[in-house]
Amino acid sequence: MNDTAIWTEKLVKTYPGVRAVDGLSLNVPRGVAYGFLGRNGAGKTSTIRILLGLARATEGHGKVLGFSIGRDQIAILERTAYVSESKTLYGGLTPRELVRFTRGFYPNWSDQAVEKYSRLFEIPMDRPFAKLSQGNRTKVYLLLALSQGADLLVLDEPATGLDPVVLDEFLCILVQDVIAEGRTVFISSHQLSDVEQIADWIGLIDHGKLLLEARLDDIKSQFRCVTAAGNALPQTESPEVLLLASEGSFYKYLVKKNADAFAAELSRQGATVAEVSPLGLREIFLALVRKEEPCTSGNVGGIPAAVSSSLS
Amino acid sequence: MYFWKCWRDTRSRFIFSLIAFPVLCVLFTFISVRLGWGVKPPTVIQSWSETTEIVLGGWTAFFSLLWGLVVGSSGLGEEFKDKTLDFLLVRPRARRYWVWMGWLEGVWELSLMILLSVGATFGTLVYLTGQVQTWWPLAAVLPLALGGAVTYGVTYFLTLVARSGRQGLSYGFGILFIDLLLPVALAYYWHINFPSVWGFMMAACKWLASVSGTFPAGPLAFWTIIALAFPLATELLLERAEV
DSSP states (O other), X not given: OTTEEEEXXXXXXXXXXXXXXXXXXXXXXXXXXXXXXXXXXXXXXXXXXXXXXXXXXXXXXXXXXXXXXXXXXXXXXXXXXXXXXXXOOOTTSOHHHHHHHHHXXXXXXXXXXXHHXXXXXXXXXXXXXXXXXXXXXXXHHHHHHHTTTOSEEEEESTTTXXXXXXXXXHHHHIIIIIGGGTOEEEEEOSOHHHHHHHOSEEEEEETTEEEEEEEHHHHHHHOEEEEEEOSSOOOOOBXXXXXXXXXXXXXXXXXXXXXXXXXXXXXXXXXXXXXXXXXXXXXXXXXXXXXXXXXXXXXXXHHHHHHHHHHO | OHHHHHHHHHHHHHHHHHHHHHHHHHHHHHHHHHXXXXXXXXXXXXHHHHIIIIIIIIIIHHHHHHHHHHHHTTSTHHHHHTTOHHHHHTXXXXXXXXXXXXXXXXXXXXXXXXXXXXXXXXXXXXXXXXXXXXXXXXXXXXXXXXXXXXXXXXHHHHHHHXXXXXXXHHHHHHHHHHHHHHHHHHHHHHOOOOOOHHHXXXXXXXXXXXXXXXXXXXXXXXXXXXXXXHHHHHHHHHHHOOO
């Protein structure tokens, strides 16, 4: 448990008519960048809000940095920096005043970090927050989060409005100044390519359930797309194989493990295996989410859990 | 820190009020001493008692009730509307800290404004009559601040209930309206004494004007409890709120 930055067990959050988080069990190791991915409404922000005490879990429990959610909330917040999805701050305050307001709450606050990042991000420190562009507002939020000296950074869509140069600098900061120091980054984003650049671990959530949780390297080295042609090829699925598409005699499979063995088996059945190709995070994301979407709550979670255990 | 932030948000309005309210008090005191509200021209004793009763117990009391409503409407509920509450609540402080710090800042503004208004009234009285007839009018700070703190607390709470400063203010106005009219109606038609915060402030200033009869200690205790009950209710509400 001490090696875990975030741990949840069967977390459930229901709103009237909606089960936003549905039995979510997360294991985020310390000192890694963890990409928390999912579609709009998948339950990412609800999960983050529960972790930070902004919402209460309907069922289940969890720990952040070893402290219980709800019970030890102040201890969690002292060690956690949060960049919210909305990026809304006090419009009348300037970034300098926002720094002044925020610094007193954190014992590890770094004025050097404020100096460094405000210069790097070129933040107009004396202009009221309401008059800043969306990109500059995001930068102010990031500045405040990075200067807290937090053990855990929870970033909900942190790239909103950032231009590619600043985004690149920010990702470098995360890797060099945060993760390299053994701190943890929990990043929720739709920008899969950005997450792919820095993430060590991936958690994929849909309809409030965890579809996949694994090391990104393991995913990249083991997940394959197998394209084959032939008659009467298998259309049934197993925990390791998902049928992505079939048109005429062409079939496309997502194979989560032992792709070469699967291709060999198809060949034995008389198929012509056209290609065994690696998959990017984007393809895997789309394949899993689209594939799982029509499923009912009874069978959605089964496959990813198996994948998770087989890869860890 | 949050105290400073609340002050920073409302300082323009506060500084304006800090000038406007004492100026109004000086003006009303001038009218009270030079023209009088009853027998004309008023004697020095009448000037002192009428000013305490009418200027402090009437006008200043009414202003402090209104000021309480306005200050209360910029309370925590406004953070909901501005969508800044999540930023606030992920700072490492208990939720009650935000409630009481915000409330305290408003009470501080209110108290300072009333202190200056009463001081301006007293100073003008001394200047115009050329003597200190009594020091008791200075004690009007207590009931006036307490009355203002009641409407402030009510609006502070309602702003969180409505999750909007403007809506909280309109609810607060509704309650103040009831507070002004209901006791009068009940007393007139059914001879029932219903507690009214403005009635308490007027009664307390009337007592200070003459320092005779029974001091309204019961209502003072009652309205002190009410003034503290609403921030407490706000705390309970915020503790259970999901953002």
